[in-house]
Amino acid sequence: MVVTPCPESIPLSDITGARIFCKLDNLQRTGSFKERGARNALLQLEPRQKKRGVIAASAGNHALGLAYHGQLLGIPVTVVMPDYAPLIKVSTCRKLGAVVVMAGRDFAEARARADELAAAEGLAYIHGFDDPAIIAGQGTMALEMLEQVRDADAIVCPIGGAGLLAGLAVAAKALRPGIKIIGVESGATASFTAALRARRPVTIPRRATLADGLAVLRVGDNAFRLARPRVDRVVRVTEDWIALAILRMIELEKIVVEGAAAAPLAALMAGLLPELRGKKTILTVCGGNIDPAMLSRVIEKGLVHDGRLARFTVIISDRPGGLAELTRVIAASGASIKDIAHDRAFSGPDVSAVNAVCTVETRDHAHVRELHRALRRQGFPVSVAK
Structure with a gap:
């Protein structure tokens, strides 16, 4: 086990409005806290x-x-x-x-x-996540954080079984009672929120999530007992924001993280924690063990959420030149074509027309709308994929 760094991130601070520090426990030998x-x-x-x-x-x-x-x-x-x-x-x-x-x-x-x-x-x-010795061990991360960022205002921590949250909260509040401890759950696996409502740990239904490290159906009894009186706030983020946060960590911090580790950044990016604007905020980057196949899908989901990957269907002539005219309009708009598939069987009664299902790379959502307008001006009816 090593003392992991907790550097300040200028790019993440810029996109969230908080002064962001990242506790990089994904750099442990096995990739997690x-x-x-x-x-x-x-x-x-x-x-x-x-x-x-x-x-x-x-x-x-x-x-x-x-x-x-x-x-x-x-x-x-x-x-x-x-x-x-x-x-x-x-x-x-x-x-x-x-x-x-x-x-x-x-x-x-x-x-x-x-x-x-x-x-x-x-x-x-x-x-x-519920063994007392496990919880105490996770609390060493808070001891390091408060040494590395001495005047931190808040720690934002993902919640699965709540062992990490409990350990951080006990250690941090003992040393700095005024520091804010904020927990972040995936909306798909909000077992801590369910426990808060019931005032005790309860079992929730299983649902799929990108943050598999948070997919715990019932928080630990010991963890909940320790965390509940010490946590200042709990928020839930959607899967789209988690995917986008993974992408932002790769692009801006050059760090690969798993879904659970991206959840704190996702909460800030989604605007769920406006009270942290301008505050020194430590994000608990708890792990980097994401399956490469999953990572590729997550990146694509992030690009879609970001407006940098778009799919739409247009009706074009199935005669020579129809596809060329479509690609000319797309290129003129500044978009890059990744894939075009022809759908003749379900393109309607006109046998001279064909549906062209297009996947393109774009700059942002405004660029996607600009491309759609250009296509319609040139006589290409656009149907947008949901």
Whole structure:
């Protein structure tokens, strides 16, 4: 585990209006903050338990953190991963010396198998976000933040199971009671908001999200108890803003982050935290373990949200010259064609006409509207993809 940097970001400050500092825990060896809690939990085991080993159910960063620090400390680690766990994380855990057991269609089934193995083999189960030692370990990030940005006004933190939020809030409020702690959830997985409404952790329905690190159906009991009285505000962001925030981090900070780590920036970009304008604000960039295939899709979604990738359908003549005239208008507008597909089967009764489905690169939403106007002026009816 390393002390990660927390540099000021001029470009992110420019686009949000706050004075932004990024705590780059994506630079940990395994790519996420989870190493902090994992190492702390392993160090606190009794000597006999260190020899026997530990076990956890995890499909991602918690498994990697335990495997890496278990190897460094000479503590046997077993991780039970559900069937959908990314192959890269499975292979990395094995390379780091962990015993990997593939079991279960979802996390609940993987956890049940882990409990069975823990009982049978005398292994200590380490919960990924609700173990007190895990929560305390995550709090070391706040200690570093307040050393690196001594007069910070706020810390903005993503919320999944709330272990990171709880650790940060306890440590930061103990040292700086006046600092604002703000949590950010994906609107698709708002388990902390549900717990606030119910005044206790409750299970929410499973929904897909780009921020898979936040896709926890029920916040931890310990985490919620610690975080609830110390968190000043919780906001929820949409998937479009998370995608755009990932894109902005790549473009402006040259940093690849996963969806959970992009959520704090997404909240500011979406205008959900106007009270932070001009304030020294630390964004918790908690991890960078995003699947490359997912990253490419996320970038495209971000480009669409940004108005830099657009799709529309126009009716053109299916005779020679029809496509050439269409491409001439697109080029004259300054757009760049990525793809054109002809749809003859569903283009209507006129057999001399064809639907041309066009995907183009543009500068922004104003440029897209300008292109549509140019096409209509030249007699090309435009239908915009939703």
